[in-house]
Amino acid sequence: MTTERVLQYPNLLKIVPYLSYSKRMELSKVSPEFRSIHSRLDYSLKTMSFSQDYGAISEEGPIEVGSGILKVESIEYIFEYDENMDQVKIKCLLAPELVRFSNDKSIIRRYFHYYLAASQRIVQHVKLRESDSPFRNLQSLKIPSISWTLNGAREYPQFINFQNHVFEKLELINYESIVLTETQVKSCKHLVLKKETIYQEYTVGNENSAIRNFYCILSNMKLELVLGLNYVESFILLCNRLLLDTLHIGSSVTAIFIKEPLLNVWRTLLERYEDSRGTFMGSGHRKCAILSTDNNIKVAVFENYFGKDSNGKESFTAIKMNNNVEFDA
Numbered sequence: 001m002t003t004e005r006v007l008q009y010p011n012l013l014k015i016v017p018y019l020s021y022s023k024r025m026e027l028s029k030v031s032p033e034f035r036s037i038h039s040r041l042d043y044s045l046k047t048m049s050f051s052q053d054y055g056a057i058s059e060e061g062p063i064e065v066g067s068g069i070l071k072v073e074s075i076e077y078i079f080e081y082d083e084n085m086d087q088v089k090i091k092c093l094l095a096p097e098l099v100r101f102s103n104d105k106s107i108i109r110r111y112f113h114y115y116l117a118a119s120q121r122i123v124q125h126v127k128l129r130e131s132d133s134p135f136r137n138l139q140s141l142k143i144p145s146i147s148w149t150l151n152g153a154r155e156y157p158q159f160i161n162f163q164n165h166v167f168e169k170l171e172l173i174n175y176e177s178i179v180l181t182e183t184q185v186k187s188c189k190h191l192v193l194k195k196e197t198i199y200q201e202y203t204v205g206n207e208n209s210a211i212r213n214f215y216c217i218l219s220n221m222k223l224e225l226v227l228g229l230n231y232v233e234s235f236i237l238l239c240n241r242l243l244l245d246t247l248h249i250g251s252s253v254t255a256i257f258i259k260e261p262l263l264n265v266w267r268t269l270l271e272r273y274e275d276s277r278g279t280f281m282g283s284g285h286r287k288c289a290i291l292s293t294d295n296n297i298k299v300a301v302f303e304n305y306f307g308k309d310s311n312g313k314e315s316f317t318a319i320k321m322n323n324n325v326e327f328d329a
Helices: 009-018 021-030 032-040 107-118 177-181 183-187 204-215 232-242 265-272
Strands: 047-052 068-072 075-082 087-092 099-102 125-130 145-149 169-173 190-195 222-228 252-258 279-281 288-292 298-304 313-321
Touching (some): 009 032, 047 107, 068 107, 075 107, 169 183, 177 183, 177 204, 222 232
Parallel strands (some): 145 169
Antiparallel strands (some): 075 087
């Protein structure tokens, strides 16, 4: 027969700092005694997520929206702005029966700032969706990693609050190309860019020019691109960028095209890289092109398979390989 043993207060004080913030909050909900200890001890956060819709544009700039979602590790807070009451309703899903109200439409951003500052160690990763200037009025931030779904943000520069900071990893989704000119974007160690929309109004010259002016000049250590493209030539330009020795192993480019008979990526690759020992290999319908240079830099290009969810599109990925990898033709 087992018996429950109550953890003594001194031992509890030693254990609490090693518990995650989420676990501490869950225990605080069921134990007033634990809640008292939790509220008096520092904590460190690993991840946060902040989502806030874009507001309307006034003469003074974007209007802040009171609605959104804030996740502090796994603890989720819901903010809902009521136009009739002109108040923001605040609810934590850990205790949904407890509801607070605020007259301040910026309350969600203030919560976000509070937890950024309250974490004893720097928050390691922050995930953002939309939001005009989520770091407004904060200075000298040092967050190592940010993933931001911009959806065509309206304010630039985006990273003015991170002066003299070099990101370990920066992921931008549905961005405007102008953000690629910001110092913090160009200097981050690992840059991930995802923009799957295919702008069919592009002519071949315009698309190639955009690729050269914004993407081929990026000098990050590691680069991952996922782009919607119209022309194979644009993909070729990006493959050429991977074949330079400045990019680290694992850098990649994924191109998404609208499927059409005249778009023959494999044939174009074979023709273009014939002098670079381009070879095709694989079994069945799976193909792989191995591109290489005289410096023995290798790039593998393979087709991605969507299954039944292709929506009339096809996709190819080029990834920079280890120079020592051997391939059988």
